[in-house]
Amino acid sequence: MPFRVNKLGNDAFQAYWKSTKMKSSEGLKNEEEKPWRVLEFYSGIGGMRYSLIKGALNATVVEAFDINDVANDVYEHNFGHRPYQGNIQTLNAADLDGYDAGAWLMSPPCQPYTRQGLQKGSGDARAFSFLKILELIPQTSRPPRILFVENVVGFEKSDTHTKLIEILRENQFVTQEFILSPLQFGVPYSRPRYFCLAKRKPLSFQNPQFNDELLWAPSPLLGSDDCMVTNEGEQSHGGCDKLLQVCQPIENYLELEKFRDEDLDSCIANVSETSEEIEEGNGSVNSPLNQFFVPSSLVERWGSAMDIVFPESKRCCCFTKSYYRYVKGTGSLLATVPGKVKDKISKGEDLRLRYFTPREVANLHSFPDDFQFPHHVSLRQRYALLGNSLSVGVVAPLFRYLFTNQSC
Numbered sequence: 001m002p003f004r005v006n007k008l009g010n011d012a013f014q015a016y017w018k019s020t021k022m023k024s025s026e027g028l029k030n031e032e033e034k035p036w037r038v039l040e041f042y043s044g045i046g047g048m049r050y051s052l053i054k055g056a057l058n059a060t061v062v063e064a065f066d067i068n069d070v071a072n073d074v075y076e077h078n079f080g081h082r083p084y085q086g087n088i089q090t091l092n093a094a095d096l097d098g099y100d101a102g103a104w105l106m107s108p109p110c111q112p113y114t115r116q117g118l119q120k121g122s123g124d125a126r127a128f129s130f131l132k133i134l135e136l137i138p139q140t141s142r143p144p145r146i147l148f149v150e151n152v153v154g155f156e157k158s159d160t161h162t163k164l165i166e167i168l169r170e171n172q173f174v175t176q177e178f179i180l181s182p183l184q185f186g187v188p189y190s191r192p193r194y195f196c197l198a199k200r201k202p203l204s205f206q207n208p209q210f211n212d213e214l215l216w217a218p219s220p221l222l223g224s225d226d227c228m229v230t231n232e233g234e235q236s237h238g239g240c241d242k243l244l245q246v247c248q249p250i251e252n253y254l255e256l257e258k259f260r261d262e263d264l265d266s267c268i269a270n271v272s273e274t275s276e277e278i279e280e281g282n283g284s285v286n287s288p289l290n291q292f293f294v295p296s297s298l299v300e301r302w303g304s305a306m307d308i309v310f311p312e313s314k315r316c317c318c319f320t321k322s323y324y325r326y327v328k329g330t331g332s333l334l335a336t337v338p339g340k341v342k343d344k345i346s347k348g349e350d351l352r353l354r355y356f357t358p359r360e361v362a363n364l365h366s367f368p369d370d371f372q373f374p375h376h377v378s379l380r381q382r383y384a385l386l387g388n389s390l391s392v393g394v395v396a397p398l399f400r401y402l403f404t405n406q407s408c
């Protein structure tokens with residue numbers, strides 16, 4: 001079956017940009033000035049760097065840092081630069097001064113703050129490196145002037161957050177915080193995340209009235225009453241419906257050929273047969289597609305707990321790093337029969353459920369079409385790395401807001 005990489009994810013993003021009041025020239029104003037020198041901590045597969053590119057910012061990543069060698073392989077494969085491979089906790093103020101970087105971007109581990117975890121916050125060893133970097137800020141002779149932090153929802157209630165804000169205040173930063181999801185930017189993907197934007201005085205935000213606030217809508221980024229500017233959480237006020245209207249359907253983000261062009265009757269007639277074939281073939285090397293189908297034993301056992309979406313759907317759930325290892329609560333599964341037939345289907349297995357491919361998850365994260373994994377990275381590793389990454393479609397506009405009208 002042919003593979004088709006769909007470019008509409010990007011088109012949706014372009015449409016979003018056109019609809020904003022921010023002209024692209026504003027973001028590029030400093031082009032003749034020196035580029036921002038950026039440090040990308042916890043670089044993973046480079047979501048932050050892709051967001052700088054997508055935001056067309058005049059910025060250079062002078063160093064990236066990550067402890068995971070497979071993530072670093074992927075980063076190197078795409079950017080031609082291997083991140084510093086080691087524990088961020090071992091960095092000292094002199095190391096950081098050596099980079100002379102004006103902007104620090106950070107997406108530290110989220111496990112200390114997730115609902116599924118123990119929520120130990122700063123007491124969790126995985127928070128130590130982030131706390132250490134924050135504590136280094138006053139010790140550097142050239143502290144950053146711009147700082148950006150991404151994490152899971154829940155971080156904003158943690159003791160690490162309290163510490164972050166305390167250190168930023170003590171070091172003359174002003175902050176604006178957001179909880180935003182790709183759904184608010186026209187992408188049919190629910191992945192709400194916490195973001196802290198910080199600027200050291202005398203730098204300031206375009207909309208200072210939002211200083212010290214936690215915002216759930218991207219309006220300040222756009223300065224607008226744009227119809228896409230809606231809080232994902234406003235479901236009771238019809239906000240969610242409004243969002244879904246402006247979202248592209250999931251099919252625009254799919255790479256595998258769909259079944260929608262087939263004759264519907266033959267499609268129904270074939271589903272049971274196909275399910276059995278899939279069950280037999282799942283995981284085998286006979287067809288590269290088989291590995292993406294969900295075995296019927298799993299559908300039988302977990303079907304009621306699965307988040308099932310159709311190509312026509314305008315929303316899917318957050319893909320976590322455990323997607324493909326577990327089916328419950330790790331991300332949506334795609335029914336490959338057309339939505340129109342679904343009412344005629346009584347058995348879950350007849351929906352011919354499949355996993356989204358890594359490329360499709362990357363599309364929903366608004367990664368560029370030329371993003372690739374090196375061949376040696378396994379399927380599970382690909383999902384894990386993507387699950388840990390971020391939505392470029394959300395972070396790029398945040399960067400534009402953060403960096404715009406600021407000379408480095």
Ligand SMILES: C[S@@+](CC[C@H](N)C(=O)[O-])C[C@H]1O[C@@H](n2cnc3c(N)ncnc32)[C@H](O)[C@@H]1O
Pocket residue numbers: 042043044045046047048065066067068071086087088089107108109110129385388389390
């Ligand atoms: C939430 S992910 C960030 C992913 C990244 N933003 C991306 O786009 O892929 C956290 C990353 O931090 C790395 N990491 C965690 N603790 C670290 C430490 N102490 N030192 C260096 N890297 C660390 C992990 O390997 C992981 O890639």
